[in-house]
Amino acid sequence: MSLGLHDPVSATRTQLASDLVAAGAAVVAAGLSPGSSGNLSARATDGTILITPGGAVLGALDPDRLAVLDAHGEWVGGDKPSKEASLHLALYRKNPEHRAIVHVHSPQAVAASCLEPWAPHSALPPLTPYFVMRAGQTPLVPYRAPGSPELADLLTVLTFPFHAALLQNHGQLTSGRDLATAIDAAIEVEEASRITLMTAGQRRRLLDEAEIADLTARYGSSWTPDSR
Numbered sequence: 001m002s003l004g005l006h007d008p009v010s011a012t013r014t015q016l017a018s019d020l021v022a023a024g025a026a027v028v029a030a031g032l033s034p035g036s037s038g039n040l041s042a043r044a045t046d047g048t049i050l051i052t053p054g055g056a057v058l059g060a061l062d063p064d065r066l067a068v069l070d071a072h073g074e075w076v077g078g079d080k081p082s083k084e085a086s087l088h089l090a091l092y093r094k095n096p097e098h099r100a101i102v103h104v105h106s107p108q109a110v111a112a113s114c115l116e117p118w119a120p121h122s123a124l125p126p127l128t129p130y131f132v133m134r135a136g137q138t139p140l141v142p143y144r145a146p147g148s149p150e151l152a153d154l155l156t157v158l159t160f161p162f163h164a165a166l167l168q169n170h171g172q173l174t175s176g177r178d179l180a181t182a183i184d185a186a187i188e189v190e191e192a193s194r195i196t197l198m199t200a201g202q203r204r205r206l207l208d209e210a211e212i213a214d215l216t217a218r219y220g221s222s223w224t225p226d227s228r
């Protein structure tokens, strides 16, 4: 997705804030944020994180009211952060080079999160190349109430690499090197969930190990071989 956003490595905090506003509108336009659900964050080079406040409507964010967290994840400014900030912090710790996170309750991903996971490393099977390229393996994080610190702990204990996850009976979480990349991954998780649901119970062809290895080598995504 091309949003005309700033390079997060050199962006000022004001630029990051305006990028989050544009990203929130893009997430809503993509149909990923029913109601006022979901939250977004961006991380500056100094480790400061801007995150949407609790209850914020992603399509109408106020750049002056975004919550500010310091490099340790402490709330230091703006409105009170989303109660799901701990999930963002956990995924940033897992992907230290990433600078943006999208968490949404997009309908197809929520539906897929209510199914038994395809495998321990990925709740969704490798059905399409774009899913493998942009999202990669997408594990299922067991259910805990939204905002529970345990939910972040359950993500942290997964030691294999990933930057997309389904949260059981809840939604999806993706990170990227910038907001546009994180949104692209969220769109792919939504599409992969939809295709998984459409093909459930049928004899379906999965991408094979060689095909997956070719994609992960070329696009730098993660997929653990023999993950089933």
Ligand SMILES: [Zn+2]
Pocket (backbone or CB within 6 Å): 038, 084, 103, 104, 105, 146, 170, 171
């Ligand atoms: Zn949520």
